[in-house]
Amino acid sequence: MTSLADLPAVERLPYDIARIRRDFPILKREVASGARLVYLDNAATSQRPVQVLAEITRFYRDHNANIHRGVHTLSVEATDLYEQARAKVARFIGAADPREIIFTRNTTESINLVAHGWARKFLQPGDEVVISEIEHHSNIVPWQMLRDERGITLKYIPMLPDGTLDLDAARSIITGRTRLVSLTAMSNALGTIVPLDAIVARAKAVGALVLVDGAQSVPHMPVDVRTLGVDFLAFSGHKMLAPFGIGILWGRLPLLESMDPFMGGGDMILTVSMERSTWADVPAKFEAGTPNVGDAVALGAAVDYLSALGMDAVRQHERAITDYALRRLADVPGVSIFGVPDAERRGGVISFALEGVHPHDIGQVLDTKGVAIRTGHHCAQPVMLALNVPATARASFYIYNTTDEVDALASGLEEVSRFFGVRK
Amino acid sequence: MAEPGLMEDLYREIILDHYRQPRNHGTTIEPTCSADGANPLCGDQVRIDVALVDGVVEAISFSGQGCSISQASASMMTEYVKGRDAAAALRGVEAFQQMMLTGEAPDIEGFDDIAALAGVAKFPARVKCASLAWKTLAQAIAEGGGSVTTDDGSR
Numbered sequence: 240m241t242s243l244a245d246l247p248a249v250e251r252l253p254y255d256i257a258r259i260r261r262d263f264p265i266l267k268r269e270v271a272s273g274a275r276l277v278y279l280d281n282a283a284t285s286q287r288p289v290q291v292l293a294e295i296t297r298f299y300r301d302h303n304a305n306i307h308r309g310v311h312t313l314s315v316e317a318t319d320l321y322e323q324a325r326a327k328v329a330r331f332i333g334a335a336d337p338r339e340i341i342f343t344r345n346t347t348e349s350i351n352l353v354a355h356g357w358a359r360k361f362l363q364p365g366d367e368v369v370i371s372e373i374e375h376h377s378n379i380v381p382w383q384m385l386r387d388e389r390g391i392t393l394k395y396i397p398m399l400p401d402g403t404l405d406l407d408a409a410r411s412i413i414t415g416r417t418r419l420v421s422l423t424a425m426s427n428a429l430g431t432i433v434p435l436d437a438i439v440a441r442a443k444a445v446g447a448l449v450l451v452d453g454a455q456s457v458p459h460m461p462v463d464v465r466t467l468g469v470d471f472l473a474f475s476g477h478k479m480l481a482p483f484g485i486g487i488l489w490g491r492l493p494l495l496e497s498m499d500p501f502m503g504g505g506d507m508i509l510t511v512s513m514e515r516s517t518w519a520d521v522p523a524k525f526e527a528g529t530p531n532v533g534d535a536v537a538l539g540a541a542v543d544y545l546s547a548l549g550m551d552a553v554r555q556h557e558r559a560i561t562d563y564a565l566r567r568l569a570d571v572p573g574v575s576i577f578g579v580p581d582a583e584r585r586g587g588v589i590s591f592a593l594e595g596v597h598p599h600d601i602g603q604v605l606d607t608k609g610v611a612i613r614t615g616h617h618c619a620q621p622v623m624l625a626l627n628v629p630a631t632a633r634a635s636f637y638i639y640n641t642t643d644e645v646d647a648l649a650s651g652l653e654e655v656s657r658f659f660g661v662r663k
Numbered sequence: 664m665a666e667p668g669l670m671e672d673l674y675r676e677i678i679l680d681h682y683r684q685p686r687n688h689g690t691t692i693e694p695t696c697s698a699d700g701a702n703p704l705c706g707d708q709v710r711i712d713v714a715l716v717d718g719v720v721e722a723i724s725f726s727g728q729g730c731s732i733s734q735a736s737a738s739m740m741t742e743y744v745k746g747r748d749a750a751a752a753l754r755g756v757e758a759f760q761q762m763m764l765t766g767e768a769p770d771i772e773g774f775d776d777i778a779a780l781a782g783v784a785k786f787p788a789r790v791k792c793a794s795l796a797w798k799t800l801a802q803a804i805a806e807g808g809g810s811v812t813t814d815d816g817s818r
Contacts (some may be wrong), residue, residue, distance in 0.1 A: 272670075345786070596731075596732075597731060599706075599730035599732075599789070600730050603789070616706060623706075629706025629729075630706035631709065658674070
């Protein structure tokens with residue numbers, strides 16, 4: 240296990256947008272129509288810089304072997320690199336001990352790990368799990384399945400019309416029977432930044448644990464588990480420059496130690512006899528089978544890249560882009576923006592409607608201009624229900640996006656309106 | 664448009680015409696069979712009401728909401744099946760689905776306008792939109808009612 244003290248320091252770089260864009264060769268490509276790509280679908284997945292791509296190649300070219308228990312050179316190196324990546328992730332989110340970092344496939348698996356390993360073991364019928372109306376399906380469905388299996392009660396903190404949570408209601412919804420509050424830190428559909436402090440304080444007052452879905456927050460703003468005051472944090476590598484297929488669950492060490500394994504198999508046991516097995520220590524207990532070593536190592540390179548920029552600078556950049564986009568899009572005839580109107584209380588995600596044009600048609604026409612946005616329900620159907628729309632169009636920003644790209648989106652939308660002959 | 668050809672493959676003028684002025688949309692009829700269709704991926708919903716009299720589609724109406732492709736396709740479908748018998752209507756469904764696979768307009772009577780949708784085959788994400796009303800029609804006529812849905816794959 241690599242300790243945090245063994246990690247090399249990451250040198251801070253100035254926030255130079257031109258240099259950052261050069262690190263992402265895909266931003267230079269053209270789409271099918273011949274237009275230059277304007278990638279505004281970062282809430283779905285980010286692009287990957289050459290530094291991360293090089294790390295994947297370097298691992299498989301120079302160090303590839305299966306990890307743990309190997310005595311040969313390559314296996315020792317691969318194990319070291321895997322554990323170093325774990326330590327890098329721990330440092331990135333302020334975790335004191337790398338053993339608190341469990342590698343999974345994605346945020347969904349991380350949440351399911353808590354549902355299986357903690358909730359199934361400790362919750363009784365009648366115990367309450369509290370989530371909210373603005374959750375991604377990945378933080379709804381596991382709890383519905385658990386409710387149906389175990390007879391727990393599932394409660395929702397409602398969404399207000401502006402896309403924020405009803406904090407007054409939250410105070411009465413979280414009760415003495417509440418054992419877990421599982422909330423997103425930022426809505427993937429609306430960009431709402433959830434004021435966790437108030438909810439965490441209420442949860443702690445009643446003795447409930449708190450799980451934070453950080454899929455949209457960890458890639459975009461400083462997140463420090465020492466000040467967050469929560470018990471679990473789930474997030475995905477692919478939304479923060481790392482490859483697909485590597486996710487993270489952070490949990491407090493004593494909690495992780497008290498939990499049952501999620502899956503059984505190799506690497507997660509201490510001993511196996513014909514009658515029974517005993518579990519390995521955390522984190523191996525939760526990483527049954529050969530893990531995704533190469534992508535974990537590449538995740539380490541991704542968090543180094545973000546650390547060099549500084550997450551405070553990342554947030555500042557995205558806030559500026561979002562602020563510009565909110566004002567620019569408001570000037571486009573027929574556009575209405577869902578959610579809070581100021582960039583202070585939202586991340587770099589803007590869901591919108593264009594009068595008279597279905598989101599799918601918006602996305603299709605924008606694609607011919609090279610502008611990649613997402614259309615649909617964004618795996619947040621309760622949000623769509625509350626907004627009373629079947630779908631929205633969503634633009635989402637990241638470290639490499641520019642105000643020029645926001646202009647391309649805005650002028651593209653003006654063309655969409657003209658194309659479909661929308662009445663003014 | 665960056666490249667007019669690509670857009671015109673999809674959004675032919677006749678399609679936009681049906682989208683802006685859908686035929687047989689929301690009209691009141693006395694249906695003998697109905698079905699609901701949904702495409703969760705882009706939020707399309709369609710309801711098809713059919714009045715079959717002596718095996719012939721006497722009247723048909725559609726309602727719902729969705730993108731231009733789904734609404735135009737539904738509008739064209741209603742024009743096609745009106746006055747045809749159930750077997751011919753189902754042959755139309757078969758021909759339409761074949762067209763979505765091949766991108767080739769079928770040689771079948773009454774498909775002149777509908778052939779404008781052949782370009783949709785080049786846009787795999789939109790084939791579900793174009794097919795929805797036809798699948799829903801087949802559900803209504805062949806099964807007598809119920810609902811159909813397409814896969815959900817949204818992130």
